[in-house]
Amino acid sequence: MKTKGIKGLIVITALAVIALGVVTWRGYKPVLGLDLQGGVMVVLKPKGNPGPEQLATAILIMNNRINSIGVAEPDIRQENGRIVVQIAGIKDKEAAIKLVGETAELRFRAVLADLPPYQDPTTVGSTPGTEVPGTEVPSSTSATGVPGSVPDPAIAGTAPGAASIDAGPSTTATTSAPGPQALGLVLGESASAAQEAVTSSTVSDVGTPTPLADPTAATIGAAPTAAPTAAPTAVPAATPGSTPGVVDAPPGSVPEGTSAPAPTDTEAACRSAEGQATTQIASVPNKALIPTTTLEDDLPNTVVVLPVYRDEDLLKPITERQVERRVLLGCSRLTGEGLEDANASLQEGKWTVNPRFKAGAEGIDQFNAISAKCFAGTPECPTKRLAITLDGAVITDPSINVASFKADQIQISGSFTEATARDVATKLKFGALPVVLEREQVVEVSATLGQDALYAGLVAGAVGLSLVVLYMIAFYRMLGVLAIAKLAVEAALLWAIIAWMGENAGLTLTLAGLTGIIVSIGVSLDSNVVYYEHLKEDIRNGRTYRSAVDKAFDGAFKTIVKADGVSVLGAVLLYFLSVGPVRGFAFFLGLSAVLDLLASYYYMRPFVALALKSNLAQRKPGLFGLPRPNEVENTTLAKVSRRAKGMAVSAESARSGKSSTGGTTEEVSS
């Protein structure tokens, strides 16, 4: 007799073997979650109700920040309105936690000078003697001395300043087409000559004046570029202790910490620091050796050196970007809070970015205060360019071509493509309404505790599994062995899926997930129990093994589908309604239930059928824990049926007056 589903049996067994083989051959292993290998998890909740674009920018910034401390692939996900950051196996956990939750601030800073990209003195191959003294002591200084006391620039309106220096030159040219209304700020593109080491200036073709068709609009020609992210190269050490006002960098040394005169007068301190930095920078022979300010030291009231990335890299992941040039920037004059909104638009066939400032003292006035200086090219803004920075990198540093602007008629033009213009606008928007992230949960797991947990989970799993195996075999004999075989097939598939997804889809196996798997052992074997009990019952009720095998499966499978259906349903809901580790648990539980359905249908059914149709089962049913057909007649159902009949008969006879024996006789005779 042909057994149904033999093909399925072969296919699923082959599938399991092949999957396991491929995964092993490729060397894939499940990727352990940070609770099993140590690491940091931070759950962040955005305050307010930021849009998807906003959140995406926040995640991008976060990703770049974590990259900047040397972690290649942080696992950052958006789950259920939250951002979950997981960094496994990281050493400097504190730095990571700190970086992750901080809000990125958009700042407007005057460009003081241009610098070439950073060159690590050790790799340059230059003789030690040629090194700029002081390079190894890069530093930024905060004017106010104690970092913590830096006045909030947002409150101050204008960036009060402290100065710290590390600088880089850049270039830009501007052109403007002042609108008839005299508001035009035209920032032509920076066409200014790159100074010495400045490797590339995008400026060149940008310098074209942008004639304004729209009389009302002011144009800010811009040197397009930018990308958030700190260039982690150098680590300027902040020297918080330095006395304000004293800018005593060793001669020729790279700007060392400088600070402003009196903590009360941060603005004056800033001016002085800016002046110092500008002078010092000018005297540094090899500006490429001046380190870039790290993200940590990128404080509002310091003079900083920030990178400007190549235009064409704007949309690339941070690690693939190249620093085109760097700029020495003054203190922050205005933050993103002064912005109302920004968008990108096509003007005269060119893509431009149009920021809109808030009215009055909170926005446009402050912007005009600094832009007027830039327009005039005063020492506070010698390059006539104003840089907009976000999170340790320059987004764009357009030249200011008009002395005064109207809040909603500003245009930044440059060699933007549609994509880059939109990108810049997105970042400005983000700056206008930064996503403030609240750390809801911070979990640090040490590597040793993680290993212990993994060990405990594996041991517990092994012990639990052996107990279950013993029980199943004791109770169902050979059928129990078949159940274990099915479990093995499921396990092979599960392992292959976890390993493959770990490698390719970022799935991590957490302790919660491991628990889910251990629990699913029970779920899986339950299908066998349901089937076997069905089988036994049918055999007791008089079926032969052959007919019982298929019949019982049909009945049992309906139950299995319903029951596994509930498990899957629960797992799916749990997955979508929860955050973090709960998801891992739900995922593995749901996956196990689906695998169980497959294995029950394609593996258990034909396998059991084959076994029961074998001669062995016919001769020794005890080996399979099965009753012999017709061996037992006294089953529950039979008893109740008899009783039911008896009851019915007696009730009927009571009513009709017939004798109950009559009824019985009739039936017996029939």
Add this chain to the structure above:
Amino acid sequence: MSGFGRLYRGENDIDFTKWWRVGLAVSSVLLVVSLGSLAFRGLNLGIDFRGGVSWTVKAPDVSVEEARDALRPIGMGEAKIQRLGQTDLRVQGAAEDQARQEEVRGVLADLAGVPKTDVAVTSVGASWGGELTTSAVRALIVFLLAVFIYLAIRLEWKMAAGAIIAVVHDVVISVGVYSVFGFEVTPSTVIAFLTILGFSIYDTVVVFDKVQENMARPGLSNRVTYTELMSVSMNQVLLRSINTSIVGLLPVLAMLVVGAGILGALTLQEFSIALAVGLLAGAYSSLFIAAPMVVLIKEREPRQRQIRERLGAGKPLTSAAMTSRRDPELAPASLPSTATGVPVPRTANSGSTAERRATVGTPAPGAYSGTIPPRPRKQGKKR
């Protein structure tokens, strides 16, 4: 013949109606105790719900007192200090900022003689707990609704209602156990509870599925009350229920004893306690809560009323289960002796043969026809 032997051979004939009464009484007590404890004692919520910081370090040689003494100078003497398993030490308390966290971390690292990085720190904002509770409750409600709809489609709404009542019962009792014994409630516990809901329903589904299968046998469903049908079905799946629970419990117990007890893995402990409690509650409620609830609802159906009347059990169905002891006729299953008492031996044989046919020959209308005239003829034709 031992009870287990009968069970193993599928000859068990337990009168569940009798036990339902016991079950309902036990559950009522448990529910009252649970709710009372929840109201007066509340739950021992972990830091995830309250906000705070938790430090864990592997320090087999440090006692809780030593840790407290070491922490007192830095003002953390009042922190909650626990030993987890054999080796781990955990301190929980409030720490306003990261510097403070680091301070405690340093003290613990010194105490245990390990590098600072070997001290695991978890800090949770106060709002997190509220969010967690909200999302757990939301998950629970959505889950119950979804399961109700699913079961209503796959089975019928009355059974779905019974299953949901049983699940709610499980949740209340499980939470009650946590309250009474003061186990700490953590996010893992919540996950475990949600899982348990699935298990509990799984068990219930198996029972109900069997009832439906039996309902499809007119030879049976026309002749017994729904109450008895349920009882029979439960007898039929009893072994399965027991085995399922054992198979489900064994790994969980292994997690609890080996993983958590001996090796001290906290997450395992949190999971396994909740899972064990929930599994037991689920197995119990599918037999003793879900079933009687469905019986209560179903016996109100006109059809069931008719059957009852025909069987001479005219009293309101609801009381049938309750009165079974007093009036054996209402719930015949309660008297196994009737099985042997009523029919003549030959009848017994024919009954079982007929039943065999009923299963074999699928619908098998009226396997034995003592009562309804047309059926004997049909049966005859078939033969």
